[in-house]
Amino acid sequence: MNADEVGSGKDLGVIRIRDARVIVTCPGRNFVTLKIETDQGIHGIGDATLNGRELAVASYLSDHVVPNLIGRDAHRIEDIWQFLYRGAYWRRGPVTMTAIAAVDTALWDIKAKAAGLPLYQLLGGRSREGVLVYGHANGADIEQTVDQVGVYKDMGYRAIRAQSGIPGVKGAYGVGKGDLYYEPADGTLPTETLWSTSAYLDHAPKLFDKLRATYGFEIELLHDVHHRLTPIEAGRLGKALEPYRLFWMEDATPAENQEAFRLIRQHTVTPLAVGEIFNTVWDCRELIQNQLIDYIRTTVVHAGGITHLRRIADLAALYQVRTGSHGATDLSPVCMGAALHFDTWVPNFGIQEYMRHTPETDAVFPHDYRFESGYLYAGETPGHGVDIDETLAAKYPYEPKQLPIARLGDGTLWNW
Ligand SMILES: O=C(O)C(=O)C[C@H](O)[C@H](O)CO
Numbered sequence: 001m002n003a004d005e006v007g008s009g010k011d012l013g014v015i016r017i018r019d020a021r022v023i024v025t026c027p028g029r030n031f032v033t034l035k036i037e038t039d040q041g042i043h044g045i046g047d048a049t050l051n052g053r054e055l056a057v058a059s060y061l062s063d064h065v066v067p068n069l070i071g072r073d074a075h076r077i078e079d080i081w082q083f084l085y086r087g088a089y090w091r092r093g094p095v096t097m098t099a100i101a102a103v104d105t106a107l108w109d110i111k112a113k114a115a116g117l118p119l120y121q122l123l124g125g126r127s128r129e130g131v132l133v134y135g136h137a138n139g140a141d142i143e144q145t146v147d148q149v150g151v152y153k154d155m156g157y158r159a160i161r162a163q164s165g166i167p168g169v170k171g172a173y174g175v176g177k178g179d180l181y182y183e184p185a186d187g188t189l190p191t192e193t194l195w196s197t198s199a200y201l202d203h204a205p206k207l208f209d210k211l212r213a214t215y216g217f218e219i220e221l222l223h224d225v226h227h228r229l230t231p232i233e234a235g236r237l238g239k240a241l242e243p244y245r246l247f248w249m250e251d252a253t254p255a256e257n258q259e260a261f262r263l264i265r266q267h268t269v270t271p272l273a274v275g276e277i278f279n280t281v282w283d284c285r286e287l288i289q290n291q292l293i294d295y296i297r298t299t300v301v302h303a304g305g306i307t308h309l310r311r312i313a314d315l316a317a318l319y320q321v322r323t324g325s326h327g328a329t330d331l332s333p334v335c336m337g338a339a340l341h342f343d344t345w346v347p348n349f350g351i352q353e354y355m356r357h358t359p360e361t362d363a364v365f366p367h368d369y370r371f372e373s374g375y376l377y378a379g380e381t382p383g384h385g386v387d388i389d390e391t392l393a394a395k396y397p398y399e400p401k402q403l404p405i406a407r408l409g410d411g412t413l414w415n416w
């Protein structure tokens with residue numbers, strides 16, 4: 001942001017929204033960003049990226065939301081949130097909630113800039129110095145994954161998610177091309193992958209056995225099942241992984257049926273994390289209130305912005321469920337910046353996922369957060385500390401890309 005945009009703290013009267021527009025850019029992968037401008041010269045931005053379905057949110061914003069924003073007081077974040085949620089009549093869902101999140105994030109950015117404060121100060125101030133993050137180590141086989149965990153350890157990570165290719169399974173989830181920048185949305189039409197539960201259940205404990213034998217128990221290890229097991233299979237895996245003391249087992253089974261997690265809980269004390277595809281508190285209310293999970297992974301961009309994420313975190317706090325926000329590369333640096341301010345404040349913080357963006361993406365979204373010794377630190381710039389270079393963004397036009405699908409050996413469509 002420009003120095004002349006920083007408010008004196010006296011700009012908390014009415015501040016009118018003058019213009020709002022959607023910017024779609026593809027510096028290696030697609031990102032959708034909403035930029036809101038005000039009559040005070042202050043602007044705010046919000047991430048609106050929904051991987052593989054980007055243009056649906058872009059249209060929702062441009063065609064249906066932006067006309068409703070012009071002339072409104074940007075300080076009335078809660079009222080605008082309620083207007084967009086209740087006013088649409090059609091509540092919830094990823095497209096709606098991602099669009100609302102973009103508006104909400106941009107408005108918090110504006111309010112914090114107007115106040116001359118970093119966003120975490122407006123949320124209630126600092127609860128911690130740094131935000132513990134986990135990185136992604138993956139490899140084509142166990143040996144490669146073990147080596148990659150070493151690479152992340154050497155970079156200073158204290159918590160590492162480990163995924164490995166599975167013998168006989170083409171395109172197992174989470175296995176990239178061996179570099180730091182894994183991106184699964186890789187085809188104009190979805191890439192078809194294969195899934196075998198029995199091969200996976202046989203393989204996964206061997207990976208963690210080797211990791212603990214190599215690196216001991218000081219490092220935190222995480223694992224993402226990516227929605228592929230039935231509840232009883234997930235219970236079995238959780239039990240098999242208990243000796244390796246995972247920080248969490250993520251998305252062990254699809255969570256439309258929240259009750260399914262009770263069965264998993266009955267069989268294992270491996271901590272459970274879920275929620276990256278949830279959009280509202282209603283998607284996780286039973287999971288939280290019945291203490292069926294340990295970490296809730298809802299994030300700023302897909303769960304209605306800072307305003308709604310705070311409601312989810314407050315409910316979770318009542319039940320000792322901690323946050324562990326999604327932070328894959330399809331969430332733009334704008335989401336990451338906002339998430340880090342949220343994480344710096346939220347009392348029941350657990351961990352933050354952090355997949356590094358490519359240098360091209362970082363150049364389009366200049367930001368002030370930084371990584372050091374396993375922690376990310378939100379900056380002190382007023383606002384959420386992330387901006388967009390529109391000239392550079394315009395050099396990377398949208399490219400249609402979809403996420404893969406998975407099938408069983410007999411051709412049955414499974415969960416990717
Ligand atoms: O980062 C994770 O935990 C994921 O599961 C990443 C998702 O596959 C990704 O965000 C889909 O777009």
Ligand SMILES: [Mg+2]
Nearest residue numbers: 224250251276
């Ligand atoms: Mg995941």
